[in-house]
Amino acid sequence: MQKVDILAIGAHPDDVELGCGGTIAKMIAAGKTVAIVDLTRGELGTRGTDLTRAEEAAKASEILKVSARENLEMKDGFLQNSEEYQLKIVKMIRKYQPTIVFSNAIDDRHPDHAKAHKLVSDACFLAGLPKIETVLDGQPQTAWRPKQIFSYIQWKNITPDFVVDISGFIDKKIEACLAYKTQFYDPGSKEPMTPIATKDFLESLTYRAQDLGRLSGVEFAEGFTTEKLLAFKNFDGIVL
Template sequence: MKTDILAFGAHPDDVELGCGGTIAKLISEGKTCVIVDLTKGELGTRGTDETRKEEATEAAKILGVSARENLGMKDGFLVNSEEYQMEIVKMIRKYRPEIVLANAIDDRHPDHAKAAKLVSDACFLAGLRKIETTHEGARQEVWRPKQIFHYIQWKDIKPEFVIDISEHLEKKLEACMAFKTQFYDPSSTEPVTPIATKDFYESLTYRAQDLGRLSGVAYAEGFTIEKLLALKNFEGIVL
């Protein structure tokens, strides 16, 4: 069950939009990744929770993740409760990731910041031995990820580091557009939402391009951190 990266999203499509390029890159390098969606996105203006489920499955195939799960929490009403924390603790102990990717720490949709704190708190709790959980009847061992990184979503948050996704932008866009009910489609008769515009679709490229410009690569995705990063050496840094 162990995976290298466990990526959480408040809604199906959050992970693809925020860090789809990074996931595609890491998988291409031999890392394993699992996505866990907290809600079904049932309050979304366009589509249904069923179409969202189908789209999430297709996006997962495009990215090549090992598994994708949905915890069925209440869309629009995420709370940092013991009940929700424990569900996430079980996922962390099930997949035992080295790194967790989570929603933006502040964003337009209130669920995003709530999910960021919820996941962060659950990561800490997952390492406490006196909190007992089971999976398929067996007691789970404690596990605490080494790092939690928060991807950037609607708001223009200044990243604390970026990942070069120059060779993986197209796969990110393909995975995002697997959510065809949610994004720009000139033939759609559903209501237009802020993320269903041509401008939003184009922003996926120009925002990645701008972060690339600032960091010396073609395209990049940005992240914020919870604790100071220590580098063993300068290998892997784009100079």
């Protein structure tokens, strides 16, 4: 067991960096611990290979300074909310015992993203049931349920329930994303063009964060949706 404050889960290597890389960088700078779990190897990606994605994910992890990163090697493009896949995530939740889980967007262009959101949400609930027994590395695990599940926003412009001010961390987010050099804009690349490999998509990482910042009164922000109503103990930390 390696307890962390936040467990960020993504269907594919690069989902987490794109969706909440700035928030992760900010939380780690503030002394919080973060681990990342990728559900698939991204083996169906048009550009690069599963091997290059693994190398790029390791580089991005170094940039963000996350405590750990794992890949569950589920089937890219064919995620399903099955008992097998649920239990794989349950084991990760019980291993890292996070207070908060970040998950894929509730709806998105790639079908794996919404499927991953539901899969993670269900696994977070199941992880708290003591009668579901799991064993990791030969040791029985203790039931654990995260306090909150927050879903980051990806391709679609989903209205967030709240935003995190990432002013001062947008450059770190972009750096972590560009660690995936096979996936994003490179004018010298001979790989096939994809929607996320365009110059416009790369620029959108900044202007979308800037627009959420404009709406919330900060320079840059990342948006999240939440499954349950949030309660504030006080107004400390809110940008007024």
